[in-house]
Amino acid sequence: MVHVYKGSLIECDPPTKQFVLWISKQEHFDVIDIDETHLFLQGGDERSMNAIQRRLDELQNENTYSVFDKDVDK
Amino acid sequence: MKIFEYLSSLSQNELEDLYQDQWTCKAILRTLPPRAKQYILKMLMIDYPIPISSAKEWTSSTSMQTHKEALKKLFDLKIILLNRSYQQSVSDSIRLNPIYQDNIKKSLADMNQTVFTTQKETNKAPTIEALDAFSKSQWEKVLYFLSDEQTKPSPLISELLLTADLTKPDNGSLSITSEGFKFLLKDVYTQIWTLLIVYLNNNTPEKKKDLLTFLFKLSFLQLGKGYLVSNLNDLQKELLMDLKQFGLIYMVSNQSVAFYPTRLIISLTTGKTLSLFQNIAAEREISQKEQGYIILETNYRLYAYTSSSLQISLLSLFVKMLYRLPNLAVGIITRESIRTALIHGITADQIIEFVRHNAHPNAVNNGHPIPDVVAEQIKLWEAERNRIGYTKSVLYNSFPTTDCYNATVKFAQEQDFYIYSNDSNKTLIVNENGNDPIRTFIRRNFG
């Protein structure tokens, strides 16, 4: 019996994929692992996509050092 | 170019209506790339269709791609008509649209071409610098309103901005949309055409045609000369008032005898700023004032030699401004400032194009209008936000047999639903539209 899932395909690089997998456990949405660079987000609604994007942005910000944006970050 | 897209969107009947006027045909000819212009001239005196293969002989063999593109442009504008031949041995033939052809021929044979009657030379005529200053200030008023919401534009302009989706109503006042941001960074001719197209579409079709013809006629006028208003018809007089608000023509008052075209309207159809080679010394000074003002350094610092609040507020869309001096504004491009711009909907390409466009002549002459480092970094910051690609789709896995899987993949590829598949997991991902067809396929063949 073939299983059918509706949602969205996420394509990204391997580290980002691992990060999304980690988020999915915390934010409680289901993903199906396809291969190194692809994930399938079940039920892909706006909420989960925004959540992923938001967490990703936070991660980027944490790992960037910027001299002139010091006053903005702190 | 904006005008080309607009014209291509009209129907054949509308275009042929437009081509009834000589000046329109000539103005449209000028907007075409050089190759297309030469093709039109070659076919001008031929009244019968010629095979497409003979058109290939006009061009060198290495530039076939541009040859096809030029022909396509002419087809889109319905300047060339294609006669498809349904026989194997006879190739398709092309010929110039007879209406267009006739009008161009007439205008070539006409030795006394005047668009509108000129006014006699008077001392009260505004100088070219005054005209340039007027058109600049008028147009900037429009842009100020977009970027800075405190100035109040005329009702016509605000209505146009709303219809063009550049502003949206927001708790009673208007605020700028992401389209509006992109609009601000484009060059002035694209901006004017965007608003003009909205203005034209607001009118009835007959009026639209007359207005377009009038606009094209205006591009043939000479800068610095006055033209009598009395010889225009009522519709054109009405349009004059509106064009004054855009800064395209200048009139001393609404009851003036004469109107003066500005550089903007004359350059409008070609999209290149007219330089008026005849008056070269004055030209050099004028064009220097309006030339680029931005110097961008490899340490991400940006120096803008301008005192115009408009330009500074445009820059602050994506630059963190640090200091403001009487003739200079200093800022720095940071990750945050670019991210704010990106979140508003501006793309990295637009930012880079804007800086390159307005680069200071010193920077241009030294060969580096925008340092590669900074350009790459802006693109990288944009890519940072796009690490993940989303595609709405449907996933199939747990196929009973490998054959079933392979057949379904093949079916999906043939029907154009296929997005991705993984052979080791036997997982297939297809388009949303493909869900039902694929389910029926599986049920029918393997159910």
Added chain:
Amino acid sequence: MENNSIANNIDEDDDTSLLVIIVDCNIYSWGNREKLLKEGTLNDEKKTYITFSKFLEHLMVFINAYLMLNQENQLSVLCSKIGKSEFLFPNHTANDPLYSEKTIQEQILHKLQNMDLNNINETEERNISSSFSAAMSMALCYISRIKKATPTIRPRIVVFNVSPDVSAQYISVMNCIFSAQKQSIPVDCCILSQTDSTFLQQASHLTNGVYLKPQNQQQLTQYLLSTFLIDTYSRKFLAYPTLKSVDYRASCFCHKKIVDIGFVCSVCLSIFCKYSSSCSTCGTKFSLKIELPKKTTTANNTTTVIGGGNQSATASTK
């Protein structure tokens, strides 16, 4: 608002050009043609010849088409008449302040009508040759001037020719041609006379210009519109008629005759058909004695005669 990259403008998709038209207004050539046409004794080929007034009509359509192509196209028209060349447009000697209000065509016709096409001075010899070299030089000077003001413009010269070549002008014409070649100014030639013109053949071949002798002159407009309007930018990718073989034989400097074999001064490379003791161009004295052995022609027509001193007779023909 957009002129900030003047250096880059040359590479853009831009066909702005400066066109200088040289019209041959030799009244003898045109008058001869009218006479022949009236007599009606021409064979088929010449039946299609056009008169000067008809030619002007074709020219006006050509000018209209050129100005229509691009808003910034510039034009200048020169006429080479007997003894002198003059600018038909732009008219520098116009006294009338309203002159500039007229259209270009009106200005050209006005100037032509008021011009004295026959410069015959009673004390001078009868001269029936048009001053083509003067016209070319004036055209090149004008182009230089305009180029100084706007460096990015692309100049071009178009010549309409009905008179035969004047061998006395050989040196000056060749100098003009080399100067045009150096500045990459194509010289396009439209031959309306019966015979080809060697000067113009060399001009258009050296400068990558168009060379055309229309077979049916009554349809001159069609030829003009489809070939002579191709601007310098478009020549990179559009096909246009040129010559395959050109007669590059030189003329001697003393008698202006075409020579196959002659004498060359080894200092300034001027060509002479007869031996002389000094070079008339640079004044070099040649050694007095020179032996002239029999001239033998080899397969490719080169002959080398080595004499004493500075003069050697070497010539080659293509």
